[in-house]
Amino acid sequence: MSGPHTHALLVHGHSPVHHLPARVKLVAMLGFVVAVVITPAEQVWAFLVYGLLLIAVLVLAELPPRHVLKRVGIEIPFVLFALFLPFLGGGRRVDVIGLSLSEAGLWAAWNVVAKGTLGVGSSVILVSTTEIPHLLRGLGQLRVPAVMVAIAGFMVRYLEVVGSELSRMRTAMAARGYAPRWIGEIRALGAAGGALFIRSYERGERVHQAMLARGFSGEMPPLRPDPAPPADWLTGLSVPVAAWFIAITALLL
Amino acid sequence: MSTPALRVSGLSFTYPDGTKVLDSIELTIERGERVALLGPNGAGKTTFLLHLIGILGGGPGRIEVQGVALEPTSLREIRRRVGLVFQDPDDQLFMPTVYEDVAFGPANFGVPADDLEERVRQALAAVGMVGAEERAPHHLSGGERRRVALATVLACQPDLLVLDEPSSNLDPAGRRELAEVLAGLDTTILLVTHDLPYALQVCDRSVVMNRGRIVADGPTRQLLGDEATMRANRLELPIGFNPS
Numbered sequence: 001m002s003g004p005h006t007h008a009l010l011v012h013g014h015s016p017v018h019h020l021p022a023r024v025k026l027v028a029m030l031g032f033v034v035a036v037v038i039t040p041a042e043q044v045w046a047f048l049v050y051g052l053l054l055i056a057v058l059v060l061a062e063l064p065p066r067h068v069l070k071r072v073g074i075e076i077p078f079v080l081f082a083l084f085l086p087f088l089g090g091g092r093r094v095d096v097i098g099l100s101l102s103e104a105g106l107w108a109a110w111n112v113v114a115k116g117t118l119g120v121g122s123s124v125i126l127v128s129t130t131e132i133p134h135l136l137r138g139l140g141q142l143r144v145p146a147v148m149v150a151i152a153g154f155m156v157r158y159l160e161v162v163g164s165e166l167s168r169m170r171t172a173m174a175a176r177g178y179a180p181r182w183i184g185e186i187r188a189l190g191a192a193g194g195a196l197f198i199r200s201y202e203r204g205e206r207v208h209q210a211m212l213a214r215g216f217s218g219e220m221p222p223l224r225p226d227p228a229p230p231a232d233w234l235t236g237l238s239v240p241v242a243a244w245f246i247a248i249t250a251l252l253l
Numbered sequence: 254m255s256t257p258a259l260r261v262s263g264l265s266f267t268y269p270d271g272t273k274v275l276d277s278i279e280l281t282i283e284r285g286e287r288v289a290l291l292g293p294n295g296a297g298k299t300t301f302l303l304h305l306i307g308i309l310g311g312g313p314g315r316i317e318v319q320g321v322a323l324e325p326t327s328l329r330e331i332r333r334r335v336g337l338v339f340q341d342p343d344d345q346l347f348m349p350t351v352y353e354d355v356a357f358g359p360a361n362f363g364v365p366a367d368d369l370e371e372r373v374r375q376a377l378a379a380v381g382m383v384g385a386e387e388r389a390p391h392h393l394s395g396g397e398r399r400r401v402a403l404a405t406v407l408a409c410q411p412d413l414l415v416l417d418e419p420s421s422n423l424d425p426a427g428r429r430e431l432a433e434v435l436a437g438l439d440t441t442i443l444l445v446t447h448d449l450p451y452a453l454q455v456c457d458r459s460v461v462m463n464r465g466r467i468v469a470d471g472p473t474r475q476l477l478g479d480e481a482t483m484r485a486n487r488l489e490l491p492i493g494f495n496p497s
Binding site: 136154207223 | 303306308329332333335336337339341343344345346347348349350352353356357358360361362366367369370389390391405406409
C-alpha cells in the first residue's frame, strides 16, 4: 500500500467539495445536522428538500452513489429498532396494508429514519472528501481541545500498529496449535489481551519519550499555514444556511 | 581545543530496585567525531541515551553538550542540541503524516511556521525521502520509516545525533542506504549498535560499555581486532568477517 490516501472511506477526487478546507466542511456538516434535527417530523416536504440538498452536494463531490449507499448502510442496526415503533406505539391506530399500526409510532419511526439517514449521509460526504489528517487539523482550528485532537490522532496512527501486534500474537498462538474448541480454552485469549494492553501501554511511554526528546511541552505546535479564505466559507456554508432557512420555515408553518 | 560536542563525567544511575545501571561513566566526544557505542544486552546503553536528553537522571554526574550543562533550566536547549533517533520508528513517528512528524520537532523548538516548510524539505532531502510529505507513516516500508525517523531529528538541526540500533530490522539494502545517509552528514554522531560491521563502516572510534561502565575506547578497527576485549564483553563478529 502506498500513496498519501490515508483511510478507506476516502474517495480520491478534485471536486470543489474535496478542496474546501476541513474546518469549513466540519462547520457546514454540524450546521446542516442541527437544522435537520430541529425540524418537526410532520413537515415531510422539508426532509425531501434536505435530501435534495445532500444529493446536490454528492453530485458536486463526484462521489459514486454505490460507495455512499454502502457507507450509509452502517445506520441499519441503529434504525432497525425504529421499525418496531409503529407496532409498539400507543394512541390512534391506522390500517396500513392490513396491519394495525400506531400513528404516533409511525411518525416516530419516520423521524428516526429520516433524520438518521440525513445525518449519516452528511458525515459520509465529509469523510469521503476529507483526509483524516486534514480533519484532525480542522478540529484543532475549530478550538476543539488539543488533547482530544491529539488522542484522536494517536488512535488513527496506532490502530494499525496495535492491530498488527494482535494479529502477530494470534499467529504465534495458532502456530503452537492453539484452536479453542470450548469456553474453558479461551483463557489464553484473555492472557493475550492482557499482554497486548501492557505492550500498548509501554509503547505509549516510548512514544511520549520520543515526543519529549523533540521538545514536546504539552501542547501541539502549529505546523503549517492553512488558510480558509472567505470565499470557501461562503461556498461551504451555503448548504447549512439553506437548511436553516428550511428548518425555520418548517417550524413556523 | 574547541568545546567537545559531548562531555560526560562521573555519571551514575541506580534503578529504584537497587540495580546499578550506569557506573561513573566518563566519555568525551569531539565535534565531528563518529563514535559507536558497543556492548552486550543489558549493558546500560539505552539508559545512557535517555540520560543524554534528560529523560532519566537524578544520579550523580555531569553531562555537557557543546559546553551547555544539562540542568532543569537547560533541558529544552539540550533536547534541541541532542537528536535521539529511537530504536523503533513506530515510537518515533506518531503524527498522521510525514510532513507533520518532521515539522513537529522544529515547531516545538520555536522555528516560525513560515520557515518550517524549508526545514522539512531539507531534512527529507538529507535522507532521500522528498515527496513523501503527505504519506502516512504506517504506509511506509521499514527502511523508509527509519529514514523518516532520522529526518524528524535532523529537522531540529542537532549538534549531536544519537542513534539507537539504527540498522536493526532493516534489509541489507535498507541498511546500506541508511549508512550512506549517515556518511553524508557532517553532524557529530553517537551510534549504539550490536551490528559490528556497521560500526566499522560508519564510525572511526568505538566505545565499549559493559555492566554500566566504559571498559574500552579506541579506533573501531583496532578494537574489533582485540580478541580479549571482544570476548570479555560478549562481542562477536559475524562468521567470516575480518575487520583488518
